[in-house]
Every structure is written in C-alpha cells, then in structure tokens.
Amino acid sequence: MSKVRWHIPITIVLLCLGIMLSLQFQAQTRIASGLTLQRTETLIAMVRGLSDKRQKLALEIIDLGAQLKSQVESNRDEKTLLDSIDLEMKKLLIVNGNAPVNGPGLTITIEEHMPIIYTDLLNITNELWNAGAEAIAINGHRITGHSTISVAEDVFSEANFNIFMTVNHEKLEYPIVINALGNANNLEKGLTLPGGIMDNLALFNAYPEIVQVEELEIPAIQKPVTYYFMNEYKPVEGNIAEEKKEEAANLLKSILP
Amino acid sequence: MWFILPIIGLILGVYLGSNITFQLPAIYIKYMSIAVLASLDSVFGGIKSILKNNFDGTILLSGFFTNALLAALLAYLGDRLGVDLYYAAIFAFGVRIFQNLATIRHHVITNIRQKNALARGEKNE
Numbered sequence: 130m131s132k133v134r135w136h137i138p139i140t141i142v143l144l145c146l147g148i149m150l151s152l153q154f155q156a157q158t159r160i161a162s163g164l165t166l167q168r169t170e171t172l173i174a175m176v177r178g179l180s181d182k183r184q185k186l187a188l189e190i191i192d193l194g195a196q197l198k199s200q201v202e203s204n205r206d207e208k209t210l211l212d213s214i215d216l217e218m219k220k221l222l223i224v225n226g227n228a229p230v231n232g233p234g235l236t237i238t239i240e241e242h243m244p245i246i247y248t249d250l251l252n253i254t255n256e257l258w259n260a261g262a263e264a265i266a267i268n269g270h271r272i273t274g275h276s277t278i279s280v281a282e283d284v285f286s287e288a289n290f291n292i293f294m295t296v297n298h299e300k301l302e303y304p305i306v307i308n309a310l311g312n313a314n315n316l317e318k319g320l321t322l323p324g325g326i327m328d329n330l331a332l333f334n335a336y337p338e339i340v341q342v343e344e345l346e347i348p349a350i351q352k353p354v355t356y357y358f359m360n361e362y363k364p365v366e367g368n369i370a371e372e373k374k375e376e377a378a379n380l381l382k383s384i385l386p
Numbered sequence: 387m388w389f390i391l392p393i394i395g396l397i398l399g400v401y402l403g404s405n406i407t408f409q410l411p412a413i414y415i416k417y418m419s420i421a422v423l424a425s426l427d428s429v430f431g432g433i434k435s436i437l438k439n440n441f442d443g444t445i446l447l448s449g450f451f452t453n454a455l456l457a458a459l460l461a462y463l464g465d466r467l468g469v470d471l472y473y474a475a476i477f478a479f480g481v482r483i484f485q486n487l488a489t490i491r492h493h494v495i496t497n498i499r500q501k502n503a504l505a506r507g508e509k510n511e
Contacts, residue, residue: 135436138443140395142432142450146425147399148406149454153422155403156410 223264226273227353230264231346234310235317235339241303243335247280247294249326253307253337254278256326260319262309264347270296271350297351313341416465417458420472423479424453430486437493 160166167175222228237253239245254272257265265272272278276297283291294301309316317339321327330337410418428450435441457475464471 134443135432135441135446136391138446139392139429139432139436142425142429142446143392143396144399144402145450146422146429147396147401148403149399149418149422149425151400151403152406152408152410153415153418156412156415156418159409160412160415 226264226271226350229346229349230310231344232263232310233313233341233343234262234308234345235313235320236342236345237307237309237320238338238340239303239305239307239335240338243330243337244333245305245330245335245337247278249330249335250294250296250305250307251278252326252329253320256319257307257309257311257316260311260316262311262316264310266308266347267296268301268306269348270299271348272296273350275350275354308345308347310345310347317341416472417461420457420461420475420479421454423476423483424457425450427479427482427486428453430483430490434486434489434493437490437497 164172219228223230235257250267254265254267267278270276277295279295279298281293281295281300283293294305319325320339327337327339428446431449432441432446435446457479461472461475464474
C-alpha cells in the first residue's frame with residue numbers, strides 16, 4: 130500500500146519535468162539554429178548562395194524590365210492604331226449618315242400651298258450639295274448616297290389629290306423642312322444666285338422660306354444599308370498589263386475578219 | 387513494475403511539451419534551464435527517498451516547484467544585480483544531482499547484492 134503513496138506525486142513531478150524538458154529542448158534547438166551560432170564555413174556558403182541568388186534575381190529584374198518596356202511600347206502602338214481606326218470609323222459613320230451630326234446651317238421650309246414637285250426637291254438638294262452642304266435631311270430623313278426622292282400615289286385613298294412626295298420611301302408631310310449643314314452663307318448664295326433654283330421656283334410662285342441657323346441637328350439614317358453582294362475589288366498585281374494586252378488582242382480579232 | 391506509471395508520466399509530459407504551440411521567449415531560456423536543473427534534482431531526490439523508504443509526497447511536490455521557481459528567480463535576480471548567481475545555482479544543483487545519483491546507485495547495488503545473497507542462501511539451504 131505504501132507504493133501508492135509515492136506513485137502519484139512522482140508521476141506528477143515527472144510529467145511536469147517532461148513538459149519543461151521538451152520546452153527547453155525546443156528553445157535550445159531554436160537558438161542553435163540561429164545565425165550567430167552557425168559555423169563560419171556554413172555562413173560563408175550561405176552568403177555565397179544568397180549573393181548568387183541575388184545576382185540572378187537582379188538579372189531577372191533587368192530582363193523583366195526590358196520585357197515590360199517592349200510590352201508598353203507595343204501596347205502604345207496598338208493604342209494609337211486603335212485610336213486612328215476609331216477616328217476613321219467615327220468619320221465614316223458621320224459621312225455615311227450612320228451617326229447624328231450637328232452644326233451651323235440652313236433651314237428651308239416649304240408650305241403646302243407652294244406648287245412644288247419632287248424634282249424641285251431633287252434640285253434643291255443637288256444645289257445644296259453643290260454649295261458645300263455636309264449633311265442634308267428632309268423632314269428628318271437623312272439624305273445619303275442611298276436616298277431616294279420620288280413621288281408616289283396612294284391608290285387606296287378616297288381623296289381626289291392623292292399623289293405625294295417620298296424621301297427614302299417615306300411619305301413627306303407638309304410643311305417640308307430641309308435642313309442642310311454647312312457654311313450657311315455659301316448655302317444660301319448657292320440657292321439664291323440669279324437664275325438659280327429659287328428664281329426658277331419664283332416663276333411658279335413658290336417662295337420657300339430660307340433661314341440661316343446657328344445650330345441645327347441632323348439625325349442618322351433610320352435603316353442602315355446592308356451590303357450582300359459588294360466585294361472589295363483587288364486587282365491581281367503584275368498581270369494587269371498582260372490582261373489588257375490580251376483583251377486588246379481579242380478585240381482586234383473579233384473586229385478583224 | 388513499480389516504475390511504469392512515472393515513466394508513462396514522463397513520456398506524456400514530453401509529448402505534451404512538444405505539442406503545445408507555446409514558444410519559450412529567448413530571454414527566459416537561461417532561467418528555464420536552471421528551473422529544469424532544479425526539477426531534475428528534486429526528481430532524483432525523490433527517487434532516492436523512495437529507495438531509502440522515507441518518501442514524502444508533500445515534500446517532493448513542494449520541493450519540486452519551489453526549487454524550480456526559486457532557482458529561476460535567483461538567476462534572474464543575479465542578472466539584475468550583476469552577480470552571476472546562475473553559476474552558483476548550477477553548481478549547487480549539479481553537486482546535489484550527482485550526490486543523489488551516487489546514493490541511488492549505492493542503494494541499487496546493495497539491493498541487488500542482498501537479493502543475490504538471499505538467493506544464494508536459499509540455494510545453500
């Protein structure tokens with residue numbers, strides 16, 4: 130029975146001793162692995178290895194810097210290219226009438242009582258283009274290379290007078306307002322020069338009202354044109370002259386008996 | 387088989403100590419080493435007293451903890467005062483540990499001899 134008395138205390142004491150020993154052991158190992166306690170040879174080897182690594186990393190930095198530079202340059206080139214393409218696209222959009230535009234210009238208003246037919250509209254438009262108009266819209270219909278100005282008859286209408294003018298296949302309602310964007314003075318002079326379109330219309334007692342406007346807006350075309358059959362023409366290089374010679378020879382053959 | 391339980395305790399202690407995440411700060415390692423030395427002394431003293439049959443659990447436990455703490459404190463105080471009490475503690479505990487070990491050795495050897503003599507006596511009879 131006396132054995133039980135000393136078992137417990139000595140176990141507790143040894144347990145604590147074990148904890149302390151292992152803690153101390155760990156701490157001592159940690160200190161021994163510190164740099165100050167290393168052998169000189171090991172330290173020299175470590176320094177050598179680290180300086181080698183540092184040199185390699187410095188080289189890598191230079192390499193990566195050059196890469197970055199070239200990337201930035203190519204990026205800049207790409208950006209300028211993109212910018213110029215973007216600019217070109219915007220110009221094309223404006224010129225083709227795919228984008229609304231604004232600026233100074235001229236407004237021509239034609240009332241219903243004026244005896245005007247669609248050819249007069251065509252003449253006015255042509256005169257405006259001649260006078261340097263940059264964009265034209267008739268009653269909000271943008272005039273482009275694909276625009277039509279024509280006349281149509283409403284066969285289902287009960288009215289007596291059922292012929293009307295169309296622009297881009299849309300019926301024109303009175304008053305017809307022609308907006309032309311450009312140098313307002315030039316445009317007006319182009320229309321009103323002696324013997325011009327206005328004089329011509331005056332013969333028929335039609336006096337459209339011409340107003341110069343500081344700022345007018347011309348909308349984009351409503352239906353963008355889709356090209357199905359159009360391809361860019363690319364002549365075959367070098368063979369053009371020979372082809373032409375052949376053509377000429379064929380022509381001669383067909384003419385001559 | 388009387389030593390099984392204490393050995394299990396020691397192993398468990400080492401296991402626990404190596405598994406706690408607590409790391410001893412570097413400044414306290416010196417004092418911890420003194421404390422470990424004092425603890426070792428207490429343990430050997432305890433073993434000696436078991437062999438001498440005058441074991442007292444209270445004295446062992448109190449001696450274990452107070453010795454360890456006092457040794458660490460004295461070493462710390464010595465550091466503060468500029469006196470290397472650290473070496474005094476190492477010396478004192480070292481001498482005591484060796485004395486205890488010697489006593490333990492004596493006891494073990496005499497015990498073995500007695501047993502052998504007894505066995506021989508039984509044979510002779």
